[in-house]
Amino acid sequence: MPIQSSYLHSDMKRDTSKITNLTRVEKVEMRGIVKQFPGVLANDRIDFDVHAGEVHTLLGENGAGKSTLMKILYGIYHQDKGEIYVNGKLVNIRSPLDAIRLGIGMVHQHFMLVPTLTVAENVALGLHSSRKFLLDLDIVSERIKELAKVHGLYVDPGAKVWQLSVGEQQRVEILKILYRGASLLILDEPTAVLTPQEVEELFHVLRSMLNRGYSIIFISHKLHEVLSLSDRVTILRDGKVVKSLPIVGVNKEKLACLMVGREVLFQVEHPSVKLGKVSLALEGIWVQGDENLPALRGIDLEVYSGEILGIAGVSGNGQRELAEVIAGLRKPTKGRVFIKGTEVTNWSPSQLLEYGLSYIPEERMRDGTIQKFTVEENLILKDHIHQPYADGIFMNFKNIARESERRISDFDIRTPSRYTSLKSLSGGNIQKLILARELSRNPGVLLAAQPTRGLDVSATEYVHRQLIEQRTKLKTATLLISDDLDEILSLADRIAVIYEGKIMGVVKRNEVSVGELGMMMGGVHKDKIK
Numbered sequence: 001m002p003i004q005s006s007y008l009h010s011d012m013k014r015d016t017s018k019i020t021n022l023t024r025v026e027k028v029e030m031r032g033i034v035k036q037f038p039g040v041l042a043n044d045r046i047d048f049d050v051h052a053g054e055v056h057t058l059l060g061e062n063g064a065g066k067s068t069l070m071k072i073l074y075g076i077y078h079q080d081k082g083e084i085y086v087n088g089k090l091v092n093i094r095s096p097l098d099a100i101r102l103g104i105g106m107v108h109q110h111f112m113l114v115p116t117l118t119v120a121e122n123v124a125l126g127l128h129s130s131r132k133f134l135l136d137l138d139i140v141s142e143r144i145k146e147l148a149k150v151h152g153l154y155v156d157p158g159a160k161v162w163q164l165s166v167g168e169q170q171r172v173e174i175l176k177i178l179y180r181g182a183s184l185l186i187l188d189e190p191t192a193v194l195t196p197q198e199v200e201e202l203f204h205v206l207r208s209m210l211n212r213g214y215s216i217i218f219i220s221h222k223l224h225e226v227l228s229l230s231d232r233v234t235i236l237r238d239g240k241v242v243k244s245l246p247i248v249g250v251n252k253e254k255l256a257c258l259m260v261g262r263e264v265l266f267q268v269e270h271p272s273v274k275l276g277k278v279s280l281a282l283e284g285i286w287v288q289g290d291e292n293l294p295a296l297r298g299i300d301l302e303v304y305s306g307e308i309l310g311i312a313g314v315s316g317n318g319q320r321e322l323a324e325v326i327a328g329l330r331k332p333t334k335g336r337v338f339i340k341g342t343e344v345t346n347w348s349p350s351q352l353l354e355y356g357l358s359y360i361p362e363e364r365m366r367d368g369t370i371q372k373f374t375v376e377e378n379l380i381l382k383d384h385i386h387q388p389y390a391d392g393i394f395m396n397f398k399n400i401a402r403e404s405e406r407r408i409s410d411f412d413i414r415t416p417s418r419y420t421s422l423k424s425l426s427g428g429n430i431q432k433l434i435l436a437r438e439l440s441r442n443p444g445v446l447l448a449a450q451p452t453r454g455l456d457v458s459a460t461e462y463v464h465r466q467l468i469e470q471r472t473k474l475k476t477a478t479l480l481i482s483d484d485l486d487e488i489l490s491l492a493d494r495i496a497v498i499y500e501g502k503i504m505g506v507v508k509r510n511e512v513s514v515g516e517l518g519m520m521m522g523g524v525h526k527d528k529i530k
Contacts, residue, residue, distance in 0.1 A: 028085070029048075029084070030084050031085070033048070033072060035072060035079050043068055054210070055232075059220070063425075066219050070186045073217075074099045075096045103184055105182025105186065107185065107186070107188065109188045109189040111169050113161045113173065118160055119161065121137065123176050148171075148175065151178065185216050186219075218230060226247070227255075237258075242258050260458045271472050273475070275305065278341075279445050283337075284334060286333045287318075287331075287333060303445070307471065307493040308480050309479050310482065311498055313497055313521050317499050320449075321501075322481065325337065339444070340355075342355070357444075360446070360447065362449040375422060375433060376419060379403075379437050383437075383441070431459065439466060444476065445478075448467065449481045452482075467480070467491060480492060485514070497526075504526055507526060516529050
């Protein structure tokens with residue numbers, strides 16, 4: 001079915017007075033795009049195009065220039081050189097409003113929603129109301145329902161955003177740009193925070209939209225998803241196009257090699273290690289969630305020195321609360337936590353840090369770094385008041401510089417300098433920075449929550465090697481929390497499956513099948529699996 005010539009219901013045109021002349025996108029071409037930031041040539045003469053009814057994927061390592069190129073197309077940045085054509089006509093996109101007028105919309109990796117507002121209020125943000133000082137929320141809500149029904153993006157217009165799951169929040173982001181009339185969707189890492197079930201639902205929606213004549217630019221690091229959804233793929237490396245090709249006949253090994261410029265190992269070596277004593281133990285932990293309902297219900301776990309214990313489960317079954325209890329960010333209502341035999345229940349994060357706990361948080365931008373700080377400043381967070389970074393009340397800038405440069409080199413953090421603002425780095429390099437800071441302290445216990453979420457294959461391979469090295473050489477006790485079952489099976493010595501805040505069983509990695517793990521993730525206790 002072709003796209004309707006007018007994307008908005010006739011009643012809705014009144015509240016979009018600044019969004020007119022919406023364009024049905026048949027073809028977009030970017031020719032010779034160049035974009036330079038201080039010290040970085042992000043895009044180097046890039047040619048890229050997309051046609052109606054197709055998915056054209058942009059693939060590349062973190063920092064390859066994918067997001068920069070799409071931010072140019074969406075008007076967040078403006079190219080230094082090059083031209084953009086929409087339906088054969090040269091256009092000048094100076095802002096997202098220009099992009100929307102041309103039928104181009106973008107869903108960012110980090111959602112641009114106001115949690116305290118409703119779905120309808122978020123969709124209406126930035127639009128003019130036909131009632132001047134009164135809101136058009138009743139009209140907005142009706143239109144949201146119409147769009148949701150057409151595209152399968154079901155969400156309650158009156159629900160507060162903070163009450164929605166991550167998958168539902170993403171639907172709101174898509175509804176926002178559909179409401180404004182976009183027919184070309186730029187999706188930047190849309191599956192990075194979704195469960196496997198939510199990914200399937202999203203892909204079903206996207207395929208349905210393609211059949212209606214929409215076009216999609218897909219940015220992803222997950223090669224199996226790229227192979228599943230794409231029609232064409234363009235690979236970027238160091239800001240340049242390496243190759244553009246149809247997806248037919250291509251496998252993930254070839255894509256990874258083109259991305260990185262070398263063969264990528266999808267399975268890390270897993271040397272045997274003699275286990276030490278229990279380094280981390282949880283006894284009967286109960287925790288209330290954000291909605292004042294039990295998020296953890298009687299959790300018992302032990303992690304030994306020299307092992308990685310993986311926590312497997314569908315997102316939202318208590319993993320975040322489990323990490324926060326161990327890290328001292330959430331107090332249990334019952335139960336006790338021990339590190340190296342000492343009870344540390346309700347200790348502060350700083351006390352746990354001093355006692356040998358390192359924490360790689362799930363939300364690296366919110367909980368793991370300070371965006372306004374430099375790379376150097378983020379590298380010494382938590383330890384800046386101690387030697388060798390401080391002499392009493394005075395900072396030792398010589399030692400700070402030396403240690404920062406060493407960590408940047410050892411962990412391959414790709415940054416113009418240690419003085420670069422953290423927010424200028426790619427997601428993979430920010431994660432490497434967190435690893436450098438947390439692992440350089442040689443922790444006895446490492447809590448790693450979603451350590452490779454949103455990372456490319458090269459950065460993921462690097463993180464995996466670091467975690468295995470910590471386990472093998474330093475006998476670190478690692479609790480790995482991940483929604484990626486392949487990651488759990490690759491890294492963990494034992495696997496604990498969590499469902500609705502309970503442990504369904506703890507099994508050895510080489511003694512359980514994927515099918516059995518799937519049953520446990522669905523709520524079947526290990527003892528009931530035949």
